[in-house]
Amino acid sequence: MSHPHFHWLFFKREGLALLGKGGVHFILLCGILLLSFLSIGFANGSLEYLKQKINDPYINWVAVEIPRAKSNLAETYAEELNQNEAWKTRYGYRQVLFHRRYPLEFWNHNSQQLDKDDGRSFELNDPLLAELLTAENHLKGEQQFRNQEDLGLIVKASFLQKKGYPLDAPYLLMATYTDSSYYDNNKLIPQHHLFPIPIRAVVQDLPGFNEFAFTHFFFRQVTIVNTQNPFNRARTEGLNFYANSEVEAEQLMTAIREYFAINDTLHQVFTNITTIHEADTEAPWQNGFLCSINLPNSPLNTNQKDSLFTRISTSPPIKAINIPIQRVYDFKSEYHQNPNPYDYISIDFASLGDVRAFRDNILQKEYDLSIDMVQLEALENYHFVSRLSLIISFSLILFSVLSICLFLTNILRAHLDKIKGNIGSFKAFGLYKNSIIRIYLLLVLAMTIAALIISYGIAWLFGKLGLVNALLQSIKDSFEINQSYFKLWDSPTWMAIVAVLMMVCVVVWWVASSILNKTPGDLVYDR
Numbered sequence: 001m002s003h004p005h006f007h008w009l010f011f012k013r014e015g016l017a018l019l020g021k022g023g024v025h026f027i028l029l030c031g032i033l034l035l036s037f038l039s040i041g042f043a044n045g046s047l048e049y050l051k052q053k054i055n056d057p058y059i060n061w062v063a064v065e066i067p068r069a070k071s072n073l074a075e076t077y078a079e080e081l082n083q084n085e086a087w088k089t090r091y092g093y094r095q096v097l098f099h100r101r102y103p104l105e106f107w108n109h110n111s112q113q114l115d116k117d118d119g120r121s122f123e124l125n126d127p128l129l130a131e132l133l134t135a136e137n138h139l140k141g142e143q144q145f146r147n148q149e150d151l152g153l154i155v156k157a158s159f160l161q162k163k164g165y166p167l168d169a170p171y172l173l174m175a176t177y178t179d180s181s182y183y184d185n186n187k188l189i190p191q192h193h194l195f196p197i198p199i200r201a202v203v204q205d206l207p208g209f210n211e212f213a214f215t216h217f218f219f220r221q222v223t224i225v226n227t228q229n230p231f232n233r234a235r236t237e238g239l240n241f242y243a244n245s246e247v248e249a250e251q252l253m254t255a256i257r258e259y260f261a262i263n264d265t266l267h268q269v270f271t272n273i274t275t276i277h278e279a280d281t282e283a284p285w286q287n288g289f290l291c292s293i294n295l296p297n298s299p300l301n302t303n304q305k306d307s308l309f310t311r312i313s314t315s316p317p318i319k320a321i322n323i324p325i326q327r328v329y330d331f332k333s334e335y336h337q338n339p340n341p342y343d344y345i346s347i348d349f350a351s352l353g354d355v356r357a358f359r360d361n362i363l364q365k366e367y368d369l370s371i372d373m374v375q376l377e378a379l380e381n382y383h384f385v386s387r388l389s390l391i392i393s394f395s396l397i398l399f400s401v402l403s404i405c406l407f408l409t410n411i412l413r414a415h416l417d418k419i420k421g422n423i424g425s426f427k428a429f430g431l432y433k434n435s436i437i438r439i440y441l442l443l444v445l446a447m448t449i450a451a452l453i454i455s456y457g458i459a460w461l462f463g464k465l466g467l468v469n470a471l472l473q474s475i476k477d478s479f480e481i482n483q484s485y486f487k488l489w490d491s492p493t494w495m496a497i498v499a500v501l502m503m504v505c506v507v508v509w510w511v512a513s514s515i516l517n518k519t520p521g522d523l524v525y526d527r
Contacts, residue, residue: 029408030454032400033400037488037493037496039396040397043393044492045463045486062349063208063345064345064363066342090354093358096348100121102219102223105175106173109164117211117212119211120207122145128207129144132203133154137203140167141201151197153212155203156204157202170244171326175193196329230333231331239309241328242326242328245289249273251321255318258317269294275290282329404448412511445501445505452500462486463486
């Protein structure tokens with residue numbers, strides 16, 4: 001009975017029997033494993049997504065509004081919180097910074113009117129700014145503000161699209177109000193001018209409900225209320241036009257010279273084409289060319305310049321070249337005004353579990369400040385769901401292992417009960433119990449490993465083809481396109497595979513031993 005040919009024949013015949021008629025048992029095992037891998041892959045993907053969100057600086061940085069009466073204390077609060085190491089350790093925050101939130105009005109090309117939107121300030125050393133311009137979030141333009149006194153904007157792509165600007169737009173048209181405002185029936189009628197603000201970069205998203213970002217220096221400049229505001233068109237010199245390329249600049253300047261030769265022939269005109277690039281304050285993220293017009297012997301006031309621009313831009317030579325005309329202005333910043341106070345502090349939490357305790361014990365008791373409840377509950381929900389998802393993931397692994405073990409136990413027990421008379425005869429002729437157990441152990445392990453490989457391959461292909469996203473789209477659920485929501489190659493998957501193989505060994509040994517421990521007579525006569 002110990003002859004190798006007998007063992008091989010026994011292995012082969014019993015293997016076919018365990019596979020079931022038409023391989024039905026093997027197919028069912030593959031199906032159970034496939035569902036297990038799909039569930040684990042989706043759980044892993046969900047955990048990965050939540051992990052990204054939990055570690056997302058937009059979520060970890062909690063904004064706390066400073067009341068107007070205390071706005072001059074924002075820097076003091078931040079300094080005290082940064083220096084208190086005991087608080088940092090207890091409440092899990094890493095750094096505290098300050099910023100300003102401020103609304104600006106921009107021209108909407110779609111609705112042909114002004115819209116007001118909120119933006120926030122950044123200092124160049126702000127770590128959140130670095131996260132803002134990572135490869136995943138940064139779409140176009142520069143990787144940073146040019147310097148601490150940058151007068152450009154970082155904007156969201158959706159903001160540009162909503163306003164009717166292309167994603168590669170060099171400028172945004174911001175409303176600046178002039179001194180020519182007037183009263184009509186005791187109601188102030190403000191007069192505005194559209195001032196082109198250079199775009200530094202285009203990003204996918206910004207923290208908070210903000211559509212654009214700026215330096216604090218920009219905020220101090222834009223809030224100057226007198227004629228020293230650098231966005232005051234009356235302070236610009238000459239008449240300047242922006243061109244995307246050198247060819248357009250040459251065509252534009254030729255058309256302008258043609259206009260003066262035909263129309264304003266009395267003016268002595270100086271024209272010039274200058275390359276503008278990253279070093280220039282008024283230059284956008286795209287390198288371009290500045291076409292300048294100067295009338296040295298006939299100085300023009302603001303209204304005269306506006307009138308001249310209108311005449312040039314609507315003249316036949318300009319219309320003939322069919323090039324978009326963008327008038328730009330000189331920036332003349334002011335450096336000696338009092339700094340405006342900040343109205344927010346931003347707290348970078350390493351862990352979101354103690355945000356509520358931090359609010360109750362530090363913000364409210366020490367500073368009489370608070371966090372918006374909606375924001376606080378959202379943070380706590382992220383924290384709770386991440387822990388819940390982890391529990392669900394391990395529960396799925398446990399359920400999968402138990403289901404597979406029960407399935408294999410039933411198959412093996414039913415088969416051994418069916419042929420235990422034959423096994424009793426084999427034992428009577430000298431086939432050892434341990435030899436039989438090893439054969440069945442190898443059979444079930446081989447079947448399980450084959451099913452694992454096939455089901456894992458199908459599940460991997462399911463995730464690779466993005467079928468999870470297709471499923472989410474079919475049920476019209478909202479999801480992020482760049483997320484797969486499915487991850488097989490992770491520790492829970494390998495834990496499940498190892499657990500299945502170990503439990504299979506235990507189950508097979510236990511089931512086979514419980515039956516084969518009987519004497520040959522008991523097996524043959526079913527006693």
